[in-house]
Amino acid sequence: MGVFTTVHYGRPSYTFKNENVEVFVSIHGGHFTAAYNSKKGPLNPYFVGPWWEEKPYLDVDPILQGMRGDYFCFPFGASPNPVGGVTYQVHGRTANECWDFVRLDSEGGDRRLVLSLDLAPDRGTVQKEIAIRGGEPVVYTKHIVRGFGGGMPFGHHPNLQCTDKQGVAIIDLTPPLAGFTAPFTLGKPEAKGYFLLKPGQQFKDRAKVPTVYGDTVDLNYYPMPKGYEDAVLLISDPGKEYVFSSLAEREKGFLYFHLKDPKIIAATLLWMPHGGNYNPPFNGRVAGVLGLEEVTGNFFYGRKESIEGNPISALGYPTVLNFDEKKPTEVKFISGVVPIEKSFQGVRDIVRKGDREISIIGRGGERFDVPCRVDFLH
Secondary structure (H helix, E strand, O other): OOOEEEEEOOEEEEEEEOOOEEEEEEOEOOOEEEEEOOOOOOEOOEOEOOOOOOOOOOOOOHHHHOOEOEOEEOOOOOOOOOEOOEOOOOOOHHHOOEOEEEEEEEEOOEEEEEEEEEOOOOOOEEEEEEEEOOOOOEEEEEEEEEOOOEEEOEEEOOEEEOOOOOOOEEEEEOOOOEEEEOOOOOOOHHHOEOOOEOOOOEEOOOOOEEEOOOOEEOOOEEOOOOOEEEEEEEEOOOOOOOEEEEEEEOOOOEEEEEEEOOOOOOEEEEEEEEEOEOOOOOOOOOOOEEEEEEEEOOOOOHHHHHHOOOOOHHHOOOOOEEEOOOOOEEEEEEEEEEEOOOOOOOEEEEEEOOOOEEEEEEOOOOEEEEEOOHHHHO
């Protein structure tokens, strides 16, 4: 079976599938979405910008024109301040420019799509590999950076779509070392943005994150109160073999999860644009969306602010990874979906069960044994 291109929500996309999952990767920006087969029907956890069928917005970055699913950011974030004479697009060329097709490997139920992108004006390239395996409801993603040297913030940017009903979804992750609200807000009313969380706060309990109104909000559940756009950074424990993040969407009946190596990807950033951004193309209509993002960076402030001293690095937590121009660096990521009931109470842990299986342990005693090869991460 060869790769083919199709127009998926208005964007030409590389498309491939097996009996478990159908994958769409937009040529422009390499944005990845997937539909997972289940007895309840296809499960698609990913957000697609509702403006996909509208005329392109002027003066809006390409990343927003076709925004959807998960994409690789290199650098992660955006800054008006150049580094070495280079000013980067929001989340870099990897999320904004067209990826070149290299090949599709196909054997039995296994598929692996290989794409490439030049990092100009920086030196170097990025190779994107997205793979699925027969009998497994997971997707394996690898990005190989070659020929680039220096410190760089980077990350995965999964955007997930929840029902617009407060607290319907449960966010779980391997217990982080620390949590932080953004030192500066994402938006202000005079700039058509509204925020809820108190800036510049460190917290340990996601159930009690301080707000600008003097109370707290519980970020174990999502969506939070409507009309705000906020972000928090949660530092992953580098002593773990791997860590997980998950979103249990009980109304839609899916549990989305992903796994990473915390020695490479140092933090989880929760981006919560729940009806609080009135700038185009958002226009106040993006609600119930959660960016469950895995990053090494200083929030969303871009390369210069991540390389230089900042409140996160001052505490000893990495905000860049140092890439070696002379040898390739691999960034690996596993994501998957399983069906759940409305009574599901969230994920207590995701543990290895042999070489080719994991067990997702629910807080209500549920246990899902999922074919998945954790060793891929290492």
